[in-house]
Amino acid sequence: MKQNKWKLLTLCLFFFGLFILARNDSLDVKAATVTHKENGWTYTITDGTAVVTDYTGSETEVTVPERMTYNGRSYLIRSVGDSCFEDCDRIESVTIPEQITYLGKCAFKNCTSLREVTILSDLDGCSSYSINATSLYHGRDSKTNSVFYNTGSNAPSLTVTFGNGVTYIPSYLFATADENGKRNYCYVTEVNIPDSVKEIGEYAFYNCFALEGITIGDGVTNIDEYSFANCTDLQATEMGTRVNTIGEYAFSGCTNLDTLVLNNSLATISSYAFQNCSLKEIVLPTSLKALEKGAFKNCTFLNDVTIQSNLADCNKSSINTNSIWKYDNSEDYSVFYNTGANAGTFTVTFTNGVTKVPAYLFATGYDEGQNVYCHITDVKIPDSVTEIGDGAFYNCYDLKTLRIGSGIKTIGEKMFTSSPDLTIYGYTNSVAETCASEYRIPFVSVGAIQPTASGNSGNSGSSGNGNTTTSSGSGTSTSGSKKTSSTSGKNSSRSSVSLSRPFISKVKNKKKRKVVLKWSKNRSASGYQIQYSKKGSFKNKKTKTIKSSSKGKITLKKLKKGKTYYIRVRSYKTVAGKRTYSSWSYVRSVRIVK
CATH class of the missing domain: 2.60.40.10 (Immunoglobulins)
Incomplete structure (x- = not known):
């Protein structure tokens, strides 16, 4: 009897050992990396997760698979691996399905025939090394990190479309560090962004020199820093109706951008957002609250600016010619540094309803001979304005005509000392006339102030006109009401x-x-x-x-x-x-x- 018990115990221990070994083997298999090839696709399975790592098929129009099957088990594909499509110069169209959340480094590098990319999913951000021209550390440069490095270079055009349901365009997605002359950037020419997208990530289209057209959906609220910087072929763009913030350097270096439409949701234009653009006319919306430093720096063709809101005062450093603190000077702080130099004339109009001209708005700290000041020639200020802030037009050497409405009560310091050809048009016995006398500036009366029962000026037909009308052929657009x-x-x-x-x-x-x-x-x-x-x-x-x-x-x-x-x-x-x-x-x- 005892012998049978020992045999039974030994048998149980034997089977228990087999169970433990089998369990360990199964864990090892699960942890192991399995490579599987099927229909031109190569997949890697690790820890139950599948990644597509290579494509050797002959199709020119490709959709990344959603699932793959191995040993009777179905795996959801979440990622496109590093260099998956690298050097696939026969591919002309690719679709990224909804379940893909990650595109690896150099995933589409040297896909030179690619003419269409459709993205249907929210992707994770790409490597910030995509914008590094060189690096002290191996593998940390654009050539080894940019997802779309040298993509579409042999295609007549490259259109990128984000599907409805995409909510975010990831940072660095199409960015490269290559200069225009090196020809290894992403050759995207047109981008379609649907209403579902809320944010365009930083550097998303950085150095896409061939980009010509952008459709920005009405769901976008933030355009992050450097999003479209150096898109030199871009000629025109219109912000979506919900864009609240345009980030730092967002369109900086778009040297052919001459047409810009801003809608009534925009609150902030961040530092250097449109630096070095070719903008000619700007209508700032009624919703705008802040113009940050250098926002329109070096827009030398600018000839017409319409301001429809009360903006925050600008930084006093706008008039500093030098400072013991680095970057604390006019070149870095002036909102309109070196604007209008190639325009001939430059008119600024404040619309009815604006109550203050912000301090230092058009100021610079440089001498006339340096030719980097704001080249305003004409300014129109309506009856609704009661205050002109300190240094608002400081060193505007080309200013010739300043039309001031009847409502003005305060004119700040450092205003007109550098405008030798200026004539002020205003009302007799007004603050404007007194200011003209103090600065020994010629004054032309447009009438006498006629107080109303409420004590406000009731004179019409002055330089303080109501809405400003901008002509576009035979149609008209009223800046004040936007009707x-x-x-x-x-x-x-x-x-x-x-x-x-x-x-x-x-x-x-x-x-x-x-x-x-x-x-x-x-x-x-x-x-x-x-x-x-x-x-x-x-x-x-x-x-x-x-x-x-x-x-x-x-x-x-x-x-x-x-x-x-x-x-x-x-x-x-x-x-x-x-x-x-x-x-x-x-x-x-x-x-x-x-």
Whole structure:
């Protein structure tokens, strides 16, 4: 009996040992890395997680798989591994499905034929080493980290589309450190950002020199620092209707950016956001609260600025020519440092409702001979303004005309000492007249102040006019109220339908005597009308009509080489057989050189 018990105990111990060994083996298998190849794809399975690590297939249009099966078990694919598609120069289109959360370093490096990228998922941020030109540490440079290094260089264009449901564009996604001349950057030409996206991460499109058009959805609230810096082919952009903050250097170095539309949700334009751009006209929205240092530094073609809100005072360091503290001087702090130098004239208009001209807004600390001051020539201040802050126009040497409304009560210090050709237009017996006398500046009266029962000025017809009207062809746009109207046809007011003004995102002479024109589409419209002329007045214009709201592109043909053409677009809605038009887009110009 005892012998049988010992045999039974020995047998139990034996099977228990086998169980332990089997369990350890199973743990080892689970921890081991398994490589599996199928249909041109290579997968790596580690700890129950699958990653696609290589593609050797022959397809030109590729969608990253959502799942793979190994030994009868299905695995969800979450990542595209490092260098997965590197040197796949036959691929023309790639789709990143919803479950992918990570793109590895150099994942699409040297995919030179890539012309279309569709991203349907929220991706993790990419490596900050993507913007390092060189590094003391091996592997910490752009060439070994940029996800889209030298991508699309042999394709006619590269369009990036983010799917509805994507909420964030990751930092450094398309960034490289390469300069334009080295030709190894990401050649993305067009980006479509849906309303679901809330934030564009820092450096997301940094050094995308070929980027020509951006559609920013109405869900975006933050455009982070350096997001679109050095996109030198970008000509125009319109902020989404909910953009609250434009980050530091966000569009810095976009040297061909000459058209900018800001909507009424924007609160802050951060430091150097539009440094070195070619902006010509800026309408700052009523929602804007702060212009930070260097926001429009070196915008030398700027000729018209409209201000519709009460802005915070600017930094007094704007007038410092030198300082014991590094970066504490005019070049680094002046909001409008070296602006308008190539414009000829430069007009600043404050609209009715603004109550203060911020201190040091247009100030610099440099001598006239250095030619880096703000080249304002004309300023219009309405009746609603009661105060001009200290040094608001300090060292504006080119200032010739200052029109001051009847409401002014306080004019700060250090205002006009460096404006030798200035004439002030204002009211007799006003603070403006007193200031002109003190500074020995010529004064021209526009009338006498007529107090009303409430004690406020009741004089109209002064330099303190109400809303400022900006002409865009035959349509008009009122800066103060932002209401639009069109005077180009009798049918324009026959319907209560409201149509937004189209935004021209691209106008480029690419082929012989042809211009490619793109604009924002309006789903509620019935179609679009395009006009172009060799004259800015649109005399002898030609008109094209597109009877579809889904088409936002046209090629204008048989243009004259060597001539400059002016182009505008408007949408229309047909109701009961009658057309209602939007106002015209901002006019864009293009010179035919090919």
